[in-house]
Amino acid sequence: MEYPSKLIEDAVNEIAKLPGIGKKSALRMALHLLKQDEDRTQSLAGALVDLRTKTQYCKVCHNIADAPVCSICQNPQRDQSIVCVVETATDLIAIENTSQYRGLYHVLGGVISPLEGVSPSDLTIDSLLQRIQDENSEVKEVLLALSATMEGDTTSFFITKKLKPLDVKITTIARGVPIGSELEYTDEITLGRSIVGRKAYEG
């Protein structure tokens, strides 16, 4: 694509590096900013730089935080006896938005994936073990909420093996047919697992 201005071209190229944004959307955004007040662009740019330079990671759970310890870990009203293990901060936000979980979290930073060169030492698994072994720890349950993929399952298996010697209950989120799905269109593996993992009807 040819651009009428080098400034537009630079901006489009930078915006198009963001995930899910092509050159056409990037151009539309650049032209949108040009039409708006200068303050708009300044506050967008400022928010991005602040995000990148000021964000910290919680020392306890490795969640994104504004302070050395994140607001969830600092909140005494959260259930201190359960830790939910997630891959990323995005997954944490997704679980928070369900309003069904009031415990603590532990953000792994990914899953074990030999193909992508991610080994257990690249994740925050050691930190999780230390956290549970800490003498002040109140953790009684570790809830594994990892992706239902081979990498996720491998990681769950690895963590379970490490946690076995410690005195904690290990649970995992339920796998099954998603709410609102029709059986006819559910894949065979999910449907098969939902039968193997059947539970008492509570209707």
Added chain:
Amino acid sequence: MEYPSKLIEDAVNEIAKLPGIGKKSALRMALHLLKQDEDRTQSLAGALVDLRTKTQYCKVCHNIADAPVCSICQNPQRDQSIVCVVETATDLIAIENTSQYRGLYHVLGGVISPLEGVSPSDLTIDSLLQRIQDENSEVKEVLLALSATMEGDTTSFFITKKLKPLDVKITTIARGVPIGSELEYTDEITLGRSIVGRKAYEG
């Protein structure tokens, strides 16, 4: 949605103000930036601010430019005898990318739309008339390339009326069945116009 950090929330809110971006995509972008080197964010923010603060509008054609006169108007190899009238810089870029046009442009800045409060004086129509009446003007043809909407047609009509007394040929881009379309799925108005506007077969 709840965010683990005020910095994330601010960034997401700012990004989500861009056209076509919702909160979920904005969050994905924010987390993407967090994973990348700080340079990336700095150069993105820098490019946006530079775009907004340093971009100028061409004195002649009102296109986006790096200098007081844009690169197209400055280019002596462009055909100085034809001016293509477009609504926005986006349309200009779209026409440039066809490589079928080597003349000059005139960016109106919109179309006449009483409903949205856009009157002829909000557009660069006067500047177009002055440009053609200028004693050094070489313009012999004005090509109207406006949207095929009621507003676009109204604007074309208005400009045509203003240009009538001047010694220029007025043309408009061809309307018809798009290349690659099947007749069966072409709307009736387009199909009807394509019959009224039929031309000699050049096969």
